[in-house]
Amino acid sequence: xxxxxxxxxxxxxxxxxxxxxxxxxxxxxxxxxxxxxxxxxxxxxxxxxxxxxxxxxxxxxxxxxxxxxxxxxxxxxxxxxxxxxxxxxxxxxxxxxxxxxxxxxxxxxxxxxxxxxxxxxxxxxxxxxxxxxxxxxxxxxxxxxxxxxxxxxxxxxxxxxxxxxxxxxxxxxxxxxxxxxxxxxxxxxxxxxxxxxxxxxxxxxxxxxxxxxxxxxxxxxxxxxxxxxxxxxxxxxxxxxxxxxxxxxxxxxxxxxxxxxxxxxxxxxxxxxxxxxxxxxxxxxxxxxxxxxxxxxxxxxxxxxxxxxxxxxxxxxxxxxxxxxxxxxxxxxxxxxxxxxxxxxxxxxxxxxxxxxxxxxxxxxxxxxxxxxxxxxxxxxxxxxxxxxxxxxxxxxxxxxxxxxxxxxxxxxxxxxxxxxxxxxxxxxxxxxxxxxxxxxxxxxxxxxxxxxxxxxxxxxxxxxxxxxxxxxxxxxxxxxxxxxxxxxxxxxxxxxxxxxxxx
Numbered sequence: 442x443x444x445x446x447x448x449x450x451x452x453x454x455x456x457x458x459x460x461x462x463x464x465x466x467x468x469x470x471x472x473x474x475x476x477x478x479x480x481x482x483x484x485x486x487x488x489x490x491x492x493x494x495x496x497x498x499x500x501x502x503x504x505x506x507x508x509x510x511x512x513x514x515x516x517x518x519x520x521x522x523x524x525x526x527x528x529x530x531x532x533x534x535x536x537x538x539x540x541x542x543x544x545x546x547x548x549x550x551x552x553x554x555x556x557x558x559x560x561x562x563x564x565x566x567x568x569x570x571x572x573x574x575x576x577x578x579x580x581x582x583x584x585x586x587x588x589x590x591x592x593x594x595x596x597x598x599x600x601x602x603x604x605x606x607x608x609x610x611x612x613x614x615x616x617x618x619x620x621x622x623x624x625x626x627x628x629x630x631x632x633x634x635x636x637x638x639x640x641x642x643x644x645x646x647x648x649x650x651x652x653x654x655x656x657x658x659x660x661x662x663x664x665x666x667x668x669x670x671x672x673x674x675x676x677x678x679x680x681x682x683x684x685x686x687x688x689x690x691x692x693x694x695x696x697x698x699x700x701x702x703x704x705x706x707x708x709x710x711x712x713x714x715x716x717x718x719x720x721x722x723x724x725x726x727x728x729x730x731x732x733x734x735x736x737x738x739x740x741x742x743x744x745x746x747x748x749x750x751x752x753x754x755x756x757x758x759x760x761x762x763x764x765x766x767x768x769x770x771x772x773x774x775x776x777x778x779x780x781x782x783x784x785x786x787x788x789x790x791x792x793x794x795x796x797x798x799x800x801x802x803x804x805x806x807x808x809x810x811x812x813x814x815x816x817x818x819x820x821x822x823x824x825x826x827x828x829x830x831x832x833x834x835x836x837x838x839x840x841x842x843x844x845x846x847x848x849x850x851x852x853x854x855x856x857x858x859x860x861x862x863x864x865x866x867x868x869x870x871x872x873x874x875x876x877x878x879x880x881x882x883x884x885x886x887x888x889x890x891x892x893x894x895x896x897x898x899x900x901x902x903x904x905x906x907x908x909x910x911x912x913x914x915x916x917x918x919x920x921x922x923x924x925x926x927x928x929x930x931x932x933x934x935x936x937x938x939x940x941x942x943x944x945x
Contacts, residue, residue, distance in 0.1 A: 450802045451573060457803030458810050463506055466499070467807050470507040471814045474514020478534070479522055479826045480837070485515035486880075487662040489777045490654040491841065493784075494848035501785040502800050506807045508781055512774050513565065513757045513808065516717055517815045520557040520750055521826050525550050534753070536725040540738070540745025547741050551685040551823075556692075556743050557750040558819050560699040564751035565812035567703050568710070568758025572765075573805050579766040580791040588898035589909050593919035595892045598769045600923050601712060602881045603930075610930055612877045620885025623648055624893075631897065643857045650780040652849055652858045653886065656865025657872075657879045658773070659845050663838050664870045685820060691743040698728050698744035699751040706755025711762060712771065720756030721749035758808055764789050765801060769888070773880035776887045 457463060477488045489508050496504035519534030524541035537557065544553035586594070603613040626637045627647035638644040687695065702724040709720040728748040732738040738745055760771045761778075768790030770776040782789050787797070794801045819826075849862050872879055903909035911917050 446577065447573060450577070450798065451806060453798055454573075454802030454804075454806030457502060457799050458506070458806040463503055463803070463807060464810070466503050466507040467510050467811050468814055470510020471514040471811050471818055474511040474516075475518035475521075475815065475818055475826065476829065477511065478515035478518020478520070479829055480832075484662065485512045486773050486777065487658040488515075489774060490651075490658040491845045491848065493654065493777060493781055494651055494852045496781060497784050497852060501782070501787055501797075502803045504781060504785065505778065505800070505804055506811075508778060509761070509804060509808060510811045513754060513811060514815055514818075516750075516753045516757050517558065517561055517819050518826065520561070520746075521554065521819065521823060524553045524557065524746070525823075525827060534721070534749075536721055536749045537746055539725075540740070540742045543739070543741030544743070544746065549684075549691070549741070552687040552691055553743070553746050554820060554823060555685045556687055556695045556699075556746050558816055560695065560702065560747040560751040561754040562812050562816055563699055564703040564706055564755035565758055565815075566809060568707060568755045569805060569809040569812075571707055571759060572762050572808075573802075576762060576766055576801070576805070577794060579762065580794045583767055583791040586915065587913070588895045588902060589913055589916040590919065592892055592895040592899055593910060593916050593923065594767065594769060595888045595895070597919050597923045597926070598771075599881070599885060599888060600926050602884050604926050609876070612875075613881050616872075616877055616879070616882040617885045620882040621889045621892075623653075623882075624886045624889025630894065641857070643855065647890070648886070649853070649858055649861065650783070650886075651852055652862040653865050654777055654780065654883060655845055655849055656862040656867075657869035657883065660842070660862060660866025661869025661873060661879070663842055663845075664866065665873050667835075667838055687743065695743040695747035698731075699747040701727060701731070702748035702751035703755045705748075706752035706757075707759050709752075710756035710759030710771070717753035717757040717760075720752040724748040724752030754812075761804070761808075765793055765804070766791055768891075770884060773883050776880075776883045779887050 458467070473488065473492070474485060477485055489511055492508070492511070496507055499507065516534070520537050520541065522528045523534040523537040525545055527538050527542040527545075541553045541557065544550060599617050603610060603617060622637075624647070626644055628634070628645050629636055635645065643649075702720075705724045705727060706717075706720040709723060710717075712719075725745065725748055728744050729738060732742065732744060760775055763769045763771045764775045764778055768779075768788070770779045779789055787793070787800070846859055846862065849858050850856070852858065869879055872882075899909055900907075909916070910920060
């Protein structure tokens with residue numbers, strides 16, 4: 442991509458992102474995301490699922506900017522309680538606890554917060570530029586894809602989500618299979634026959650996406666958090682924050698670690714099943730190896746704060762690239778973003794950049810503006826966020842539950858959707874009790890109908906000859922990568938690495 446096109450696109454993006462309405466909702470998204478990151482038990486996935494019905498009344502660009510702000514805002518907010526209270530508010534901030542709270546015990550909590558915030562801002566800036574530069578090139582390549590290539594790309598995405606899923610591979614495969622089955626519900630696009638509707642007219646167009654995700658993530662997370670809250674309600678005692686300025690030595694330790702974490706996040710954010718969580722864990726593991734036995738790693742080393750915080754924000758940013766260019770969600774949050782686009786009548790994929798440049802570039806530029814807002818929201822208001830932890834779960838979650846159900850009902854004014862949400866909420870709760878991740882299930886629900894459509898198109902083109910998937914170079918290459926990923930599950934080294942990584 443030439444610089445003229447890049448600057449032209451960024452000019453379009455700034456024009457959209459600096460619209461007063463979009464700035465307001467970007468700020469609201471970042472504010473809500475920070476709150477979500479601070480409060481343990483309510484992650485960005487659940488929050489986006491809960492607020493998804495409310496964004497349908499906004500314009501597509503404004504709605505997506507708001508949801509994106511919640512996602513990367515949660516990466517910032519989760520570090521605050523991890524560092525000051527040894528209480529990770531967000532899963533991707535779990536490893537920040539080790540060195541972040543170690544710095545707090547040394548009276549350097551403020552410096553740790555500043556390192557986390559500036560590392561996240563640096564990673565977010567680089568991630569935004571990465572998407573702006575690479576996005577158009579990937580979109581141009583994907584426009585050459587046909588039905589066989591799209592089908593194999595989606596198969597690769599599902600296989601990767603299984604390989605990179607936390608815990609048992611068998612459970613992840615079961616979740617993908619269940620998601621594909623749920624995706625079949627509705628009307629057959631070719632024959633017009635009803636499938637698995639059990640006589641319910643509300644299911645003729647398939648299982649409604651919003652009740653599915655609000656139930657699996659929002660309601661289920663509320664039930665799990667309430668269960669934990671009733672077992673233990675501990676008083677929050679904030680530690681002394683101290684100076685917000687890192688020393689020269691702390692900055693020298695943090696800067697290269699932030700750069701390495703950013704690079705790791707840029708790469709892992711692109712992978713299906715990757716994103717912020719895996720990026721932060723891998724970045725911390727790499728930094729642990731780089732440090733070796735030197736320094737005070739694990740007990741208050743600035744590098745152990747900068748690396749995972751930069752990585753989780755870079756991973757959160759670049760996970761948008763497969764969605765905007767390939768139309769493939771790389772994780773559960775991106776699956777929700779896909780659902781948000783479909784609800785607005787937008788088909789995610791390479792044509793977004795050419796057909797709707799305002800949406801593509803506006804969303805990209807809003808990410809950088811949102812990261813700038815988050816610096817202002819997080820550092821000066823640290824005391825406010827810590828005080829928010831004094832709100833009892835038994836007060837907070839009934840409010841969230843009511844907002845969720847009202848939002849569900851307001852989409853189609855259907856009581857059936859409310860009952861369906863409750864049903865999927867129970868299913869999500871049971872899945873968490875059985876240690877099954879819901880993310881592969883949602884990815885399969887989103888990708889399943891598209892896979893069926895592209896498979897049928899490929900078979901029509903080839904007149905029933907399945908050899909079309911190996912006779913075309915791009916399709917064959919994707920098939921080889923898919924088979925290699927499946928084979929890697931059986932490799933002893935890979936199995937040991939997965940076990941060690943998730944155990945840590």
